[in-house]
Amino acid sequence: MSATTSQTRRLAFAPNWAMRAALLVLAAYTIWASSRLGLTWDRVAHGMGEGGRLLARMVPPNFERWQLLLEGMLESLQIAVLASAIGILISLPLGVLAARNLSPIWVAGPVRAVIAVCRSLHYVIVAILFVKAIGFGALAGTAALVVASVGFIAKLFAEAIEEISMKQVEAIRATGANVMKVLAYAVVPQVSSRFIGFCLYQLDSNLRNSTLVGIVGAGGIGGTLFAAFKRFDYDFVAAILLAIIALIFLAEIISGRVRAALR
Structure with a gap:
């Protein structure tokens, strides 16, 4: 009885290796594509700073026109x-x-x-x-x-x-x-x-x-x-x-x- 229960549990929570492999390939492709497109943390940080300065120049809104x-x-x-x-x-x-x-x-x-x-x-x-x-x-x-x-x-x-x-x-x-x-x-x-x-x-x-x-x-x-x-x-x-x-x-x-x- 215990052997059957153990086998049932293994079947119920069997790992989906195909899905794991697909996720691994997707993660590897994401890293490769990011490097090809030049997406780096330095550029993101620089962009955040420029975005903050842009938003500062938008305040206050001008409704004169x-x-x-x-x-x-x-x-x-x-x-x-x-x-x-x-x-x-x-x-x-x-x-x-x-x-x-x-x-x-x-x-x-x-x-x-x-x-x-x-x-x-x-x-x-x-x-x-x-x-x-x-x-x-x-x-x-x-x-x-x-x-x-x-x-x-x-x-x-x-x-x-x-x-x-x-x-x-x-x-x-x-x-x-x-x-x-x-x-x-x-x-x-x-x-x-x-x-x-x-x-x-x-x-x-x-x-x-x-x-x-x-x-x-x-x-x-x-x-x-x-x-x-x-x-x-x-x-x-x-x-x-x-x-x-x-x-x-x-x-x-x-x-x-x-x-x-x-x-």
């Missing part, structure tokens, strides 16, 4: 809202076409490829391409965030539709209803709450992203922030950063209230 700050924030807000609205409108039909339980594979496959292409490039890279194509300004930023929104929202829409119960779809189809009625009465009621959550999340994401695309000339507060950094105007930089943080917090509060009201 509040009109310029407000103009950039409003432009970023407009870019985010417009890009989210257009991206969601485009993503709705794409999500339906990409759902493999509603569309044949010869339709869902190419649509999923389009969505993957929209998702494959970072929105800053897309913003640079649009700046080069259509020039500086909010139009380039809006177009870049529309592409990013389609890549994210359409994929989530398609996955949510693929998880619905097909019994309701088949019941509505059995009545002779057309495609639009099937979507309205069998698909949308099952995924509407998730769709709303996805849309609110994308709006939050675009609010953050709209402040970054301006750095490459695609409009918004990012351009003002980049210009302040180039002028070494760090107290104004602090004011811009605080305004961005306040905007994101406000958007989070509003989206939370909307989610709670729709539950």
